[in-house]
Amino acid sequence: MNNSEYSICSEFGNFSIPCPADRPYILRGAIYTFLSISTIITIFGNLGIIISITHFQQLHSPTNFLILSMAATDLILGLIIMPYSTVRSVEKCWRFGKMFCKIHYSFDLMLSVISIFHLCSIAIDRYYAVCYPLHYPYKITIPVIKKMVLFCWSVPAIFAFGVVITNSHVSGISGYEQLVECFSLCPITFNKLWSLVMFFTCFFIPGSVMVGIYVKIYVVSQIHVKILNSVAGKTSNELISQISKKPDRKAAKTLGIVMGVFLSCWLPVFITVLLDPFLNFSTPEVLFDALNWLGYLNSTCNPLIYGFFYPWFRKALKYIIFGKVFQPESRAANVSESN
Structure with a gap:
C-alpha cells in the first residue's frame, strides 16, 4: 500500500484495474486443485x-455437543469462506x-474467534x-453447554460484524479504500489498535487459558498415576495403560492434540496481524x-484428527457411508469405544 499504487489508481478514475494474470496456468491449476481438495475435506x-x-x-x-458446535463452525x-478465498488467492x-x-470478511473473522472460544469451552469441559x-x-x-455455545457464537458475531461494518479495523489507514475500489482487493488489514485487540483478546488470552488448563490436566493425571501406583503396587506403565483407556483421559489427550494443531495453524497468522501495521504493512x-x-x-x-483418534467417529462414518443411518434402529446402535 504505497503512494505509487495510489497515484496509479487515481489515473483510472472510476474504473477498476483488471486483476493480474501473472501466474502460469499450470501453477494456478495446481493451487486451485489443492485448495479445492482442502475445502471438500473440510465440508464433508x-x-x-x-x-x-x-x-x-x-x-x-x-463434550460431543461442544464438538458438534465446533464442527458446525468449520x-x-x-x-x-474457503471457496471465495480460493478465488481471491489464485x-x-x-x-x-x-x-x-x-x-x-465479517464471517471470516467471526468463525475464527468462534473456533477459539469453542476450544476454550472444550478445555473447561475436560x-x-x-x-x-x-x-x-x-x-x-x-x-450449561447450551449457554456456553450461545456465548461462543453471539460474542464473536457481535464483535466481528461490529468491527468490520463500521470500518473500525482500518480507521486511520490511508489508501485502504483505493485498494478495495480501484485494485479490486479484499485485503485482511487491521490498524495498530485493532491488531493489538485482536491478538490479545481473540488469541493470546484464550490460548493461554487453554494451555494452562491442559497443563493442569496433565499434572492431575500424573498425580493419579502416582496414587494408584502406591495403592495398587503396580508398575507405572501398567497404570498409565489403565488410565489411558478411560474415556475422559483419552478425550482430554485427543482434545489437547486438537488444541495443539489449532495453535500451530493460527499462531503464525495472528502474529502477522499483530506485527504488520507496526511494520508499515x-x-x-x-x-x-x-x-x-x-x-x-x-x-x-479437525475431522481428520477425530477420525484418527476417535473410534466412535470411524464406526459412525461407516454407518453413514453405507447408508445404515436410514435404518430406524440405527439411532440406538453401539458406536462408542469400549473401555
Missing part, C-alpha cells in the same frame, strides 16, 4: 461429525464486490471431567495469504 469431514453426533443417541454427551467456514484479487467483501470427575455430571450439564501479500490459509486448514485437520 465436518458434515460427517455433525451427522454422527446428531444421529446416534449414544454420542449425545456434553462446516460454515468450508461452505462460505486470481490475486476480489471479484465479488465491495459489499460482499465486508460480509465475507478440566472438570478429569480433575473433578465426581462434580462433573452436576457442573457440566446440557443447559510490509508483509508480502503471498506470505500473508499463505498464513491465512494455514489457519483455514485447521478446519480441515
Whole structure:
C-alpha cells in the first residue's frame, strides 16, 4: 500500500484495474486443485461429525455437543469462506464486490474467534471431567453447554460484524479504500489498535487459558498415576495403560492434540496481524495469504484428527457411508469405544 499504487489508481478514475494474470496456468491449476481438495475435506469431514453426533443417541454427551458446535463452525467456514478465498488467492484479487467483501470478511473473522472460544469451552469441559470427575455430571450439564455455545457464537458475531461494518479495523489507514475500489482487493488489514485487540483478546488470552488448563490436566493425571501406583503396587506403565483407556483421559489427550494443531495453524497468522501495521504493512501479500490459509486448514485437520483418534467417529462414518443411518434402529446402535 504505497503512494505509487495510489497515484496509479487515481489515473483510472472510476474504473477498476483488471486483476493480474501473472501466474502460469499450470501453477494456478495446481493451487486451485489443492485448495479445492482442502475445502471438500473440510465440508464433508465436518458434515460427517455433525451427522454422527446428531444421529446416534449414544454420542449425545456434553463434550460431543461442544464438538458438534465446533464442527458446525468449520462446516460454515468450508461452505462460505474457503471457496471465495480460493478465488481471491489464485486470481490475486476480489471479484465479488465491495459489499460482499465486508460480509465475507465479517464471517471470516467471526468463525475464527468462534473456533477459539469453542476450544476454550472444550478445555473447561475436560478440566472438570478429569480433575473433578465426581462434580462433573452436576457442573457440566446440557443447559450449561447450551449457554456456553450461545456465548461462543453471539460474542464473536457481535464483535466481528461490529468491527468490520463500521470500518473500525482500518480507521486511520490511508489508501485502504483505493485498494478495495480501484485494485479490486479484499485485503485482511487491521490498524495498530485493532491488531493489538485482536491478538490479545481473540488469541493470546484464550490460548493461554487453554494451555494452562491442559497443563493442569496433565499434572492431575500424573498425580493419579502416582496414587494408584502406591495403592495398587503396580508398575507405572501398567497404570498409565489403565488410565489411558478411560474415556475422559483419552478425550482430554485427543482434545489437547486438537488444541495443539489449532495453535500451530493460527499462531503464525495472528502474529502477522499483530506485527504488520507496526511494520508499515510490509508483509508480502503471498506470505500473508499463505498464513491465512494455514489457519483455514485447521478446519480441515479437525475431522481428520477425530477420525484418527476417535473410534466412535470411524464406526459412525461407516454407518453413514453405507447408508445404515436410514435404518430406524440405527439411532440406538453401539458406536462408542469400549473401555
